[in-house]
Amino acid sequence: MILRELELVRRVRWLDLIEVLLTLWVIAVMVLFLVQFADEIETGLGVVKRALGLE
Amino acid sequence: MNYGLVLVLAALWLAMATMAGRTLLRIGGVTACGRFESLVLSVAIGFAFGAYVVIGFAQIGWLSTPMAWTVLGILALLSIPTLRRQRPREWWVWVKERLGVFRVPGWRRWLLLSLAAVFAVSATLNLISVLAPPTEWDTLTYHLAEPSYFIRQGRMSFVPYREWPTPLTAEMWNMVALLLGSDRLAQVFQWSMGLAAAGALYVLAAPRTSRSVGLLAAVVFYTSPHVLSLATSAKSDLAWMTFFFLTLHTLLLWRERGDIRWLWLSAMLLGLTLATKFQGLFGVPAIGLLLLFMQGEDWKRVPVRALGRVVVYGIVVGVVASPWWIRNWVGGGDPLWPYGYPVFHSDFWSQELHDKYASWSQGPGQGIGHYFAGLWNLTVNQSAWQFGLRLPITPVLLALLPFVVLLWARVSSKTRWFFVALTAAALVHYTIWFETYQQTRYLFPVLAVLMIPSAYAALHLVRNTAPRFVVGGLLAASLVFFFGYNIFYNAQFVPVVAGSESEEAFLVRKVSYYQDLQWLDQNLPSDAKVLFYPLKTYYLDRDFVRGDENLWEISESTTPEDYLRFLRERRVTHVFAASDVFATHRWGQRITSIIKDLKSSGDLKAVYTNHEAIVVESRTLAQFDHTLVEVLEVMPTSELGRVG
Numbered sequence: 001m002i003l004r005e006l007e008l009v010r011r012v013r014w015l016d017l018i019e020v021l022l023t024l025w026v027i028a029v030m031v032l033f034l035v036q037f038a039d040e041i042e043t044g045l046g047v048v049k050r051a052l053g054l055e
Numbered sequence: 056m057n058y059g060l061v062l063v064l065a066a067l068w069l070a071m072a073t074m075a076g077r078t079l080l081r082i083g084g085v086t087a088c089g090r091f092e093s094l095v096l097s098v099a100i101g102f103a104f105g106a107y108v109v110i111g112f113a114q115i116g117w118l119s120t121p122m123a124w125t126v127l128g129i130l131a132l133l134s135i136p137t138l139r140r141q142r143p144r145e146w147w148v149w150v151k152e153r154l155g156v157f158r159v160p161g162w163r164r165w166l167l168l169s170l171a172a173v174f175a176v177s178a179t180l181n182l183i184s185v186l187a188p189p190t191e192w193d194t195l196t197y198h199l200a201e202p203s204y205f206i207r208q209g210r211m212s213f214v215p216y217r218e219w220p221t222p223l224t225a226e227m228w229n230m231v232a233l234l235l236g237s238d239r240l241a242q243v244f245q246w247s248m249g250l251a252a253a254g255a256l257y258v259l260a261a262p263r264t265s266r267s268v269g270l271l272a273a274v275v276f277y278t279s280p281h282v283l284s285l286a287t288s289a290k291s292d293l294a295w296m297t298f299f300f301l302t303l304h305t306l307l308l309w310r311e312r313g314d315i316r317w318l319w320l321s322a323m324l325l326g327l328t329l330a331t332k333f334q335g336l337f338g339v340p341a342i343g344l345l346l347l348f349m350q351g352e353d354w355k356r357v358p359v360r361a362l363g364r365v366v367v368y369g370i371v372v373g374v375v376a377s378p379w380w381i382r383n384w385v386g387g388g389d390p391l392w393p394y395g396y397p398v399f400h401s402d403f404w405s406q407e408l409h410d411k412y413a414s415w416s417q418g419p420g421q422g423i424g425h426y427f428a429g430l431w432n433l434t435v436n437q438s439a440w441q442f443g444l445r446l447p448i449t450p451v452l453l454a455l456l457p458f459v460v461l462l463w464a465r466v467s468s469k470t471r472w473f474f475v476a477l478t479a480a481a482l483v484h485y486t487i488w489f490e491t492y493q494q495t496r497y498l499f500p501v502l503a504v505l506m507i508p509s510a511y512a513a514l515h516l517v518r519n520t521a522p523r524f525v526v527g528g529l530l531a532a533s534l535v536f537f538f539g540y541n542i543f544y545n546a547q548f549v550p551v552v553a554g555s556e557s558e559e560a561f562l563v564r565k566v567s568y569y570q571d572l573q574w575l576d577q578n579l580p581s582d583a584k585v586l587f588y589p590l591k592t593y594y595l596d597r598d599f600v601r602g603d604e605n606l607w608e609i610s611e612s613t614t615p616e617d618y619l620r621f622l623r624e625r626r627v628t629h630v631f632a633a634s635d636v637f638a639t640h641r642w643g644q645r646i647t648s649i650i651k652d653l654k655s656s657g658d659l660k661a662v663y664t665n666h667e668a669i670v671v672e673s674r675t676l677a678q679f680d681h682t683l684v685e686v687l688e689v690m691p692t693s694e695l696g697r698v699g
């Protein structure tokens with residue numbers, strides 16, 4: 001779909017797979033990035049929760 | 056100095072420098088550019104001009120408060136022609152027109168407003184933080200320590216401590232601030248260069264892509280933790296990046312506008328890049344490659360002229376950068392001291408030290424696999440780096456750069472050429488950086504320019520394609536993460552700026568040996584000279600000589616008599632001995648043993664001992680350790696001979 005929208009291809013169905021793969025790529029990069037900072041994010045969220053009186 | 060006065064002085068100096076820069080650009084015939092572009096260029100040229108005036112005065116030994124005001128006077132005189140041409144109404148119209156960029160329909164309006172808000176809040180938080188006393192490590196080691204030392208000495212000189220021979224163009228503004236009596240002012244000056252760097256990135260991107268792309272790239276850049284740490288210190292990196300982005304911009308303008316004056320301005324800006332940091336050299340081959348490529352047909356049609364341009368470009372770059380290179384050449388026999396050791400066999404350095412530092416690396420490795428995995432390691436594999444997860448780098452780069460290839464058919468020819476030029480320059484810059492010790496901060500100019508195609512891909516995908524929610528989510532998550540990082544990082548400075556924490560308590564928590572340094576400043580005679588083994592000398596308000604390995608001929612065979620002779624030859628009156636430094640110093644054990652002998656013989660006398668001296672390991676995470684610090688007085692010459 002993405003490739004058709006970009007007018008790179010018009011008829012090849014299997015290229016839909018590439019769109020799925022690229023979408024997964026973006027998700028994977030973001031997840032891998034955030035996982036690196038899981039401890040820091042947890043600490044940050046803890047501070048926010050305490051500030052809001054939720055913890 | 057109170058905060059209001061600091062901000063007023065900063066605004067006055069920067070306004071004068073900017074208007075002086077505008078006048079200089081007009082004198083050089085550089086007028087055909089947009090108002091924001093003109094503003095950013097004027098800031099850069101005015102900042103550089105002010106610094107070079109300070110260099111001139113400092114070289115003749117005039118380092119005093121009247122000198123600082125004289126520099127302001129010169130800037131003010133140069134500002135007059137620009138000031139007379141200003142029409143406030145035109146500025147108002149321009150601002151209203153700029154604000155018109157937000158009058159777009161639908162979600163794009165909210166996106167642009169959000170980006171502007173994130174930028175404004177981050178810049179404001181950073182401004183609050185620079186009003187706190189300086190605590191950043193390199194700032195205390197040389198960005199402020201060196202100007203402070205020169206002021207105390209009454210002249211600027213070559214000092215062979217490893218970090219000190221770095222070019223100091225941006226630090227000349229730190230010198231002005233210290234002469235005016237405020238180290239916070241120095242931090243505000245460098246903070247303003249953070250805005251200039253973001254502005255320069257916008258100016259580089261917007262005319263060749265779109266305003267939205269320029270804004271997104273500038274915001275992602277400015278909210279990056281690397282830029283955050285620089286914009287809250289007195290470091291010179293942001294001035295370096297400003298000059299580098301504008302070098303690229305003006306070089307491209309030469310081709311786009313067909314006016315040779317942009318080429319010469321680009322040469323001057325590249326010279327300023329080199330005159331701000333040695334690492335500016337990483338960008339020289341990249342710019343050189345672009346210059347050669349951009350001459351295109353000229354190499355066939357008018358080869359002599361084409362070659363002449365390259366030669367003159369190089370001469371202009373060299374002349375602008377030369378003050379610092381000459382200083383190092385005269386003082387240390389090496390314009391790039393000590394990095395030019397293989398060629399110049401620098402004074403005060405050795406093959407052994409060269410080999411030691413050349414083998415340093417912070418990166419995960421230097422193999423071919425590491426080369427191609429660079430962006431991966433930088434963004435999602437940061438634990439592979441020597442110092443781990445200190446400053447995250449945005450994943451937007453890694454995630455979205457591949458999409459630029461898919462979007463290529465949609466990219467206009469103007470933008471295509473721009474992306475090709477950026478990518479080629481970034482690749483060359485990256486390759487050179489990869490061969491050095493891989494300090495991530497020194498790659499930031501490359502990461503910043505790559506944010507432009509990434510921002511282009513992001514906005515195109517969000518606007519036009521099916522996975523818009525995934526890409527939008529990536530952008531939002533990334534910005535929220537970095538915005539949160541900014542808030543938590545800056546929070547450490549708020550209490551002291553707000554007055555709820557005393558400066559003394561703040562500095563004790565953030566600066567190693569601060570209490571011990573205070574004791575030195577309050578108890579040593581004003582003519583004392585301290586042998587100081589740690590690197591961060593800024594808060595030491597006495598003459599000193601550092602205990603760097605290259606300056607003290609210590610080895611296993613050094614005797615207490617030798618050591619005492621060294622101390623007396625260099626007129627050292629006191630030794631600042633910190634156990635934690637000796638634990639990592641190459642000859643630390645030997646020096647500890649010698650000091651013990653000299654204490655026993657009465658040639659050194661402990662006048663201060665602190666078993667609980669504080670060594671800060673992370674100022675942000677408030678991690679610290681305790682160590683033993685002693686201040687030892689060197690007993691008078693008449694005592695010589697008692698050793699042994």
